[in-house]
Amino acid sequence: MRYSALTQRYFADAPASGVLVGPDCARGAAGSRAAGTWVQFDVQVDPQDAPAPRRVRAVRFLAFGCPHVIAVAAWLAEQSVGMLPGARLPESVQSLQERFEVPVEKRGRLLIIEDAWCTAMGASLAPHPAGGLDIGAGGPIS
């Protein structure tokens, strides 16, 4: 399989991979490893005492999947800083498919990413007030 330069770059660098722990964090995941694709986003929003409107401060992702899945998840995590909590994908699944030259057979995997994104962003509207998330693998952002 050949990958676009953008896919190669984000797959190789995978910026923003990891997890977020602490107050003002929310999490969303979709898919399953057993089925071949699983994605998780952690979203951290401004503290509650920050001036309104609160915005997304950081996003981290984990992904078990093909290079397209990892690259798209990494790109989305990178794009999301400064968004409003609850925001939709910065562009449509169709646009993501074209931007990363994802084969049509893999479109379902992009929908899994979208599901994880929407779940995380939805949860970020009311992030965990204190103490963060109970997470397993990984660690806090550095």
Added chain:
Amino acid sequence: MSREPRGVYLDYAATTPVDPRVAARMAECLTQDGIFGNPGSVGHPYGEAANELCEQARAQVAAAVGALASEVIFTSGATEANNLAIFGIAHYYRDAGRHIVTVRTEHKAVLDPCRELERRGWQVTYLVPDRQGVLDPAQLAAALRPDTVLVSIMHVNNEIGLIQDIAALAAVCRQAGRARLHVDAAQSVGKCTLDFTALGADLMSVSAHKAYGPKGVGALVVSRPRAVQLAPLHHGGGQERNLRSGTVPTHQVVGMGAAFALAHAALDEEPGRIAALRDRLWGQLAALGGVLRNGGDGPGGNLLSVPHLLNVAFEGVEGESLLAAVQPHIAVSSGSACTSGTGEASYVLRALGRDERLAESSLRFSFGRFSRESDVDAAGRVVAAAVRRLRRIGGA
């Protein structure tokens, strides 16, 4: 000619580079000052000289595989040899029966001709080996029928390196009487002892490019003592005992003969050196944890395998990503066919009981004449880094 860095080559089971000594012999058969004549034109010195070289090559191939020179039929490769064996037997003996027995872990070059015969009305039984890939002779005995005309079983499995006990299976065929045994030995030459006569098979396919010879040439060995008959696939010229019409490509068969002679001569020492490389890499990979050896992790598994193959499944990583992460640096084969974009797990590994995820996350490393410890160490570092990184990103 300038080349970009291509990484470490550990895909010798897919193909091998032509040995420079072989290439030199081939080059002598191409140009005006060389032996370029048509080996079928024995009426003049050009043709006679070419014919002489071809017969020398036939003798070299025969000597390397334990056959008579007169049993060697040159083809375009092992795929054609497999097709000639399967269709040739099926059609010649079609009035005696239309049942074939083969194994689910065979190469596509055997399975696809069998599928085609099924479409044409033949019946095919696909045996399932155990989790190590071993086929029990009793399984074969139970599958044979009065109308079975052909059994096709590979000698060395191209994905896991298992060596099948062909002699025991041949004995079963002989006891049953009518079924001829064809053996795909494309992966065997130079990797382990290969003695056609001792195996007791009726037909055997071999390939040049798996043994440092050129692509585009192979052979079907057809037993003369067993008087095996075949219907040809090609017509027009009657070359190769009327079984494979077409001008014999002198440079190709000379290359095959030279390559097989070199491979045969190296059998005493090369497998031991290669086994040490395989074990060195396995030690490095096993240290990662969550690593399973496909086909060689059972009791006595190593004793049944050729040394040049190591097939490993990595837990907690996705197969396509693993391949994408390592292939810029090392050339290996994966446990999935990623041509469609969706990835199809290896049917061989699936038949051996690996689940889909592990089959997809498997890599086949294969070593060869030009492999060195530094290659193995570089591969070990690349794979370890990729697995650790993908496990971290995947939250494993």
